[in-house]
Amino acid sequence: MPQEHRLILKHVDDPNYGPDLATYRKHGGYRALTKALKMKRKRGAKGALITPQEWLREEVSRSQLRGRGGAGFSCGLKWSFVDRKSGKPIYLICNADESEPGTFKDRQIIYKDPHQLLEGIILSSWANDVELAYIYIRGEFVEGARILERAIAEARRQGYLGKNVLDSGYKLEVHVHRGAGAYICGEETGLIESLEGKRAYPRIKPPYFPAVLGLYQCPTIVNNVETLCAVKHIADNGGDAYAKLGTPNNTGTRIVCLSGHVQRPGYFEVEVGKVTIGELIFDANFGGGLRPGRRLKAVIPGGSSAKVFRAGETFQLKGQKKKVKLLDLPYDFDSLLQAGSMSGSGAIIVLDDTADMIAALANIADFYAHESCGQCTPCREGSLWMSKALRRLAGGQGRRQDAEQLLHIARNIQGRTICAFGEACAWPVMSVVEKFREEFETRGEEHERAATEAKTN
Amino acid sequence: MSLNIPKKLETAVNRTIRNYPQKRSASLMVLHAIQEHEGYISPEAVEWVARKLELEPINVHELVTFYPMFRQQAAGRRVIKICRTLSCALAGADGLRRHLCGKLGLDERDHRLQITEDGRFSLESVECLAGCGVAPVMMCGDDFHEGVTPEKADEILKEKE
């Protein structure tokens, strides 16, 4: 039976573990940083002499670490895009705006092991010549922000931050910046605008790629909390060791958040791709199965913006002769993409047969209509249109054509917006309506019939 | 109502501003500080923040109306936020909300911020609070509460009274 593999969450649930620096150090904390800062020039993978910073960047590339925020983009590649010749300062922002519905992993790290995050931030900043970094934390994590502030103060006192980090000559300041309840701040360019003190309107790309024109129009790296923690472990054990965890191109561990209709909702750190969706939902180690007597209806595999899977679906994956059943799908980046959805932020929401898909989708659509920043037309107007149509359908005023029309509205949003919020609001609608179309059409017909009857009576 | 920013708060604000290469970046942090002190962000507060950050008032007004955590009116002494998003909804958040509305004498059809007649509590629906694994969740003031059943909610209210 597959087990959790706790790397980042190794200590968080230990009753003797705490968020203070002494505890962190007792458990090997800041070892990787101390080692890295003492490192001399050395031979890189290609044989040339490289700086210690280049070494860490190489290790991160070798680790094949993929971003844990949602897009699963290669961290090493992201760092490689940074414009290091602009003469402008380079900034690093830790994206701690955790807001994708279903996701609650970063919170565990921030509240219970803030120094691990801080060490990841310091190492990543150091590797990228960053002297000023911010942690953009969602506004509702009031206590989380305080914990981070305390951790930063402790680290500064101990010389891990400040004008001369561990006497290495390296200079770094980290500040906590609180958001104020806007989901769109999780989008990296929206986050940058927000950090600049503006409405979190995502920027157009081109030309505003953060690696070149980010915070204050300077090169900027935005990494998720969990990603930065992984960097710490890569620095500690090497990129190759990290890449041995998980599966090819889906390396390392990742924290899976399980919620909805399971017996044991919660967070589980697993090797990527070594555990299937079925195991995550049903194994006693993980979700522990559904409530007694219930059957699985749907799985949202990567936060609410991921396309839904319907129970019983099968998928043709690359290099596999036989179709793979939903429950046998390895929980990794690539398999889920091939299956037409995504692992997103690592959040699985399980729906059993008591779930009303129309009500569930209306709930999701309300979320996106509320959170659309309103900057660009398709998302601004489309997200509210879908939410209103779904509320009407859920409220008994449906029509048979609503299913088709919802698909149409959603298709007019995806791929046409400034940021990926367009997909985030369109995909749930497209997938739920496509995969549960009969529920929508039946409901619409019932409402139409009832309306006609009411008229004739 | 006139704005009264105590010296201590202003000092803290000044310190926050120094954390950023550009003053404007401090906007959200300063607004949080003002709201913590005043309970909400008044037009006078918007103008004060704008002056402090060398901005136009509209620049700050744009933020106060964009970010849901900022209020333009006073709320009850304790603000209860109930998550309404999917995982919490599947775990009975709406029942919890209706229970609290009934208990506090508020309109259960209204999801926006409402204040009890005695001004002791405010209740509002909010989007995902990142507590989906321990749904339904709610916040009372700055504190998180997990797995909140109606009974547990009653206890929390009693405690906060």
Next chain:
Amino acid sequence: MVSNKSKKKTAPAPETITVKVDGQAVDMPRTMPDPLTGEPVPTTMIQACKIAGVEIPHYCYHPKLPVAGNCRMCLVEYGMPALGPDRQPLLNEDGAPEIRRMTLPYEPGTPRGAIACATPVAPGMEIYANSPATRQMREAVLESLLINHPLDCPICDQAGECKLQEYSVEHGQAASRFVEQKVHKPKQVDLGPRIMLDAERCILCSRCIRFTKDIAGDDALGFVDRGSYSTLTTFPGKPFDNNYTLNTADICPVGALTSKDFRFQMRVWFLKESPSLCTSCGTGCNVVMGSREEQIYRYEPRENDAVNSSWLCDEGRLNYRWIGRPDRLADPLRDGQKTGDWPALLQAVAERLADAKPGSTAVIASARQTTEELFLLRRLAQRLDALSDTPARLGEADQLLVSADKNPNTNGARLSGFCFTEMGINLPKIASGIRRGKITNLIVFGEDVTRCGIDRALLQKVECLIVSDILPNETTARAHFLLPGCAHAEKRGTFVNVKGRLQRFFKAVEPPGRARPETEFLTDLVHRLTGESLPDNPEGLFNHMASEIKAFSKIRWSDLGDTGVDVPV
């Protein structure tokens, strides 16, 4: 439209690249100047299409503003040369590069659009500006923009020049699929002294916000609330009242921002449009006068990158009502008596001046007169050995358009030789000449000389006061001969602005009553006094003048085009 003549010579011409627009290969520079900084920035698809003569529908894009990319109307399907694993272009059987139509990365069957306003062109790119996929994307954006729009075209001032209407004809659907309740927002919002907002009509393109922040330098507008509820506003209680607010009504692609001055005055399709100039200061902003039945209803800026870009100050724009004032001078007067007989009147003036002793006449003319008029007045002054001068008119300048010189043709007055560089230097001499009885005849064009050092008492001493003007004043009241002239809106002519831009303007409306263009009666007077026959049409007169004035050498009336030419000043 835009003249190149004023643009400063820049370093080497940018590299040229070739892209295809709707199948047609077009060469274009790889970079073009940024609208704000002038720095070279990559040429975008929308600019490329414009070069190819293909208009891409858009709302938020404005060539003079920073790109926002929010309306998504300019989404176009496009293709790029396909690259092999070695990053070399793949070739078709015929040897031409293989072009791959862009598709969504997660849905390879679906075309992927790019916003033409912000996407740089690249060598070999193909833009499908009218493909079915492009048209479908436009239709969808338009539908989204209309679902919450009030569709109140019959009572909307923008009707007739509204981009929602225009594109609806081309890309709209006949019936709405939207059965939900529309979002309601504030209407008839008094945004400032000159601007009204209907927030329900607003499509949130942010042109007005960008204009007032980045061009006018007054960061006064913003959006409040979120998503579909987003609403344009000022900070409550802070009126939108800078001197450039009306430009936001011009660039508002829909009927959200309207001019209070023009609201409900006239349906735009009834307006006759005449290219003209603003006369409120020395900048010489290019305008389009909108008129109907000899009445002017509005000025709108006319693009001229050498002068006013696409903008106009509010003060200048609204300074047109005097043209139609009921007390306009409409009849020639002799000793206060109406006379309908222009030839007799001019004959009498000529006789009077012919008999004048050399040096006994002085000419004061306004730098609001056209260059041609000042040229003719200079001819008269030379014939009469008269002192001539022009009163300066100074005020406040601003950073954008408004000049401290409140005369529209100061440089015309100088270049025509009518006055010296130091304007008004002769005025005290003229006053003293009158006082000493040396100057007995005074010719005044377009000025109230009682405000320029020749007070009423002194004016009484003038034996013959010949005045041309368009509105009554202290001087016209005392004229022995009053020759009613034309507002610039009623004639053709040229002005030279403070920077030496020589520009022409055209007639929009007829002058009142018997008033006549000044060049008509001035050429007549010159002929009667000197025997010289000068062309009596503005074109001919200009060409003749240009042959005499060094700064205007070789310039013909037709050379002036829509945007004028630079002359040395």
